[in-house]
Amino acid sequence: MGCFYEILTSRSLPVVVCFFLKASCHVGIIKTIGIYLEDINISLGTTSTDIGIALGLLNAFSNFPAPIIAALYRHHSIRRLLLIFGTCLASMGVALTSMANSNAQMSIYLSITGLGYCMVHICCTMTLHHVAQNFNLLFSISLTGYGVGMFLLPLIAEFLRQAYGWRGGLLIISALMAHIIPVGMAVKLESDESSTQRNGFQSVxxxxxxxxxxxxxxxxxxxxxxxxxxxxxxxxxxxxxxxxQSDFYVDPVFNVLFGVTLASHMVWSGWHSFLVPHALQRGISIRNTIIITFSAAVGNTFGRAAVGVLTNSLVKPVTLFLFVTILNIAALLCDVYFNNFYAMLVTSCISAMAVGAEAVLGQLVVRNRASPEKFDVVYAAALIFIGSGGFLVAI
Structure with missing residues (x-):
């Protein structure tokens, strides 16, 4: 309890809340597009492939610009501006998507949203890394937002669709997402005055x-x-x-880690992007599909929170990663052979718990092996592989 009290009273709380909202909105908009898929197809004449490419670009721009953002983050004077600008881009992209009139426009606007998410992700992660204390727990709590957004935003999206259509629904959701902007403004990004290194260069x-x-x-x-x-x-x-001099050359194990990261996030992105369409294609009603997303949200939230508690002092991230990978394989195999609603309710919960835990654990493993002063470079490289996995699945 003392650890949670420290979190609630620490200056890291706005960072955790900002990261939590980013995670909720990121996965939530993917699920929302799935809910609006049929309406968008009729309105814009798109296909599932077109939507898949648009979502792939969303995931790609959420990760590929990471090295550039990490380099910009080293300049202390623009850190705060970078974070606030990212929060604005995220909600603005969704608002523009509601006004899209073609496949190309939708892809561009979702890419803008992804770029905003990338800025917020890098700024929040690096800020928590510099705090160092209870990083695993803070990072895991932040990413539990994926589970909340997985359930809450599709529920809101379906309610808004009936009243305002897909365009009005996306516009209202973008307004809800804009609440991340004042939270981002509340985050304090201070320069490390005691360090002899400034903007990545040592003083002479x-x-x-x-x-x-x-x-x-x-x-x-x-x-x-x-x-x-x-x-x-x-x-x-x-x-x-x-x-x-980089960690990639000194420690070749990173090459294996990045390969595993690519594979695990192909599974992660594919599962998140196609859970709702997969359920609808099996003839499951929208109401029951929302129940399935709720079950998955519970599993996803539990998996991410459990990782923070277990890896903070009890279990090594690598050991836990191997366990949840085996668990996910078993759940996916069961989903292939049992396609009724109740079986999918259970398998989606287990899979969500596993993929949520893997998403956190992969990044914790990278942090544990990286040099503290070079973590931003290694983490940015890891995000490129994460984005590649999501983009390959989408196309």
């Missing part, structure tokens, strides 16, 4: 008193030569040195 000590003008002239000439060399081959040499 001043020259000693006996430093004479001749030496200064020689160094100046040498610097000019280095500048010329940098223009030709210095850039490539610097990239080579950065790669050799």
């Amino acid at each position: 000590p001043s020259s000693p008193p006996e430093f004479n003008k001749e030496e200064e002239s020689n160094i100046s000439t040498s610097k000019d030569t280095e500048d010329d060399d940098r223009d030709v081959s210095g850039v490539f040499r610097r990239i080579t040195n950065d790669l050799r």
